[in-house]
Amino acid sequence: MLRGNDLVCVRGDRRLFEDVNFFLDAGGIMRVSGPNGSGKTSLLRMLCGLSLPAHGEISWRGTAIRSLGGEYYNEVTYLGHLAGVKDELTAIENLRISSALAGAEIGEDKAREVLQYVGLGGRELLPVKVLSQGQKKRVALARLLVSSTALWILDEPLVALDTSAIKMIKDLLEQHLAQGGMVVMTTHQEIDIAAATIQQLQLA
Amino acid sequence: MAINWFKYSSPATYYSLAGKLIPIFTVAAVLLAIAGLYIGFFVAPTDFQQGEAYRIIFIHVPAAWMSMFLYLVMAFWAAIGLAFNTRLSSMIATAIAPTGAMFTFLALWTGSLWGKPMWGTWWVWDARLTSELILLFLYIGFMSLQAAIDDPRRADKAGAVIALVGVVNIPIIYFSVNWWNTLHQGASVSLTQSPKMASTMLLGMIIMSLACWMYAIAMTLIRSRVIILERERHTAWVAELHEKEAA
């Protein structure tokens, strides 16, 4: 499904990593680890097609993602370092707009229900700027619940979350994997996720 | 026999090739400039209307031509770099910009020097002068954008976009300025009905333009060599070169 071939990443004068190869199949999870500055985020951004590898190719279902364009983005959800939520908007507005952007419009009731599930019940109508860091992160993660994409690319999804939220993410990921989804993620925290195949990609 | 053009698109090959070509173009530029200036200042007849002051056109006109050509050449290389992701073409575009801006400035400066005796004023809002001024702004925009971006790859691509947007806009700008100028005809002096040119004048101008071309090519080669060294300073071949020179 998702394959990386001889990937090289260059930032400025530095070669962050080279010869990165992997293959991720349905139901598989890949954890990318490495010290700070080893290029974890750069790799994830490459997998999303936000940046091009200096060398090598990433393919999805056998086709290079460069030539897929919009088709690829129908199947990918990316949660980056930045939450991607607007401070001025309420949680409901944020969720509805981001899912519409991702090609899966949802109604207000559905949005309310999802926010209830991620533990923001009663706070749906507050502007996000008054929420705490962890609550903001929950607003961002709520997107995963409404997405129907196969590949989730998550950059440090557990940062700023409390134990109950981490448990929720774990369940969510396991359910996604059980349905044949795929996950690529980075995290500094320990988390056990049951999956058909578990891979570890170590960046120097 | 197929020539491997891509061989020359490797910075290392280009670097040494450019090094050999620079003296040739520099010498050509100097010789042509001497010939052109000699014709311009000593051979060409004095203009019956404008006297001796007109002789500045031997610098002014070639500079104005060059300023426009070089923008197109720069945009062309930048576009190639954007489309095919070839680093070298983007570097050439970056190397051309300062020379182009210099010619634009030269055209404006000499135009103003010429304007003083002709029109009695240093600056006239003539359509050509105004367009030339806007062209200078476009060059400055391109260079400042590239200078503001630290990552060379992004600088190349962003520069290419703005150069291409500029190319699309140049005809529109030129046309608008012409229209604007005809609307305000009273305020300016038209240059279009220039007297018929003597053939020696034309010859002098053509030789001077050739000199400018040679100069522009030499400058571009020199500057692109510097850019290559700067960008490739961590590669093996630059290190080798450095050792050779040190030895």
Place this chain on the structure above:
Amino acid sequence: MLLWIIQRDLLLAMRRQSDVLTTLFFFIIVVSLFPLSVGPEMNMLRTMAPGIVWVAALLASMLSLGRMFSSDYLDGTLEQMLLSPHSLFLLVLGKALAHWLVTGVPLVLMAPILGIQYDLPADALFVLTASLLLGTPILSLIGAIGAALTLGLRGGGVLVSLLVLPLYIPVLIFGSGAVEASSAGLGYGAHFSLLGAFLLVAVAFSPWATASSLRISME
């Protein structure tokens, strides 16, 4: 999708009204400064009015360009837009239109009032307003390219003016030219047709250039 993104940006502008008002007040102040610097002679002011209003509109529209993408860039929503399956062309077009609705339209509405300060006759006021209505969307569309290219750069605000102002010149010429032509008793139809043509070219070309610039800047 176009409507979604416009709606979103308008909602954001509603929540941050001070930004909109700042641009509008900037426009008013710049226009009001001119009589103070060149003198209150009404005949002169009347001939200068279209040019002054247009230059002020240009500057006001340009100053607000920074907001078009930078806040989305900083909170990561721009990243999500690039990863949307929807066409980036439409998203960018929507953002430029929203920018125009938020900054351009208030300028257009304010222009007749400022024109009165300069004692413009009624028909000139009408032409001035109409030319701004036709011209300001072009400013937003072209400006979007500059805003996208300078995203996240230090000194981006000054840089964007260097990039964008020369490209605004045709709009300035024909926009203020229309008013002058009508005051001189000449037709302004040609000016308006040309502004219309520029608008079409800008709609077709600039979102595309902006989209590529965004991809370049986000890499």
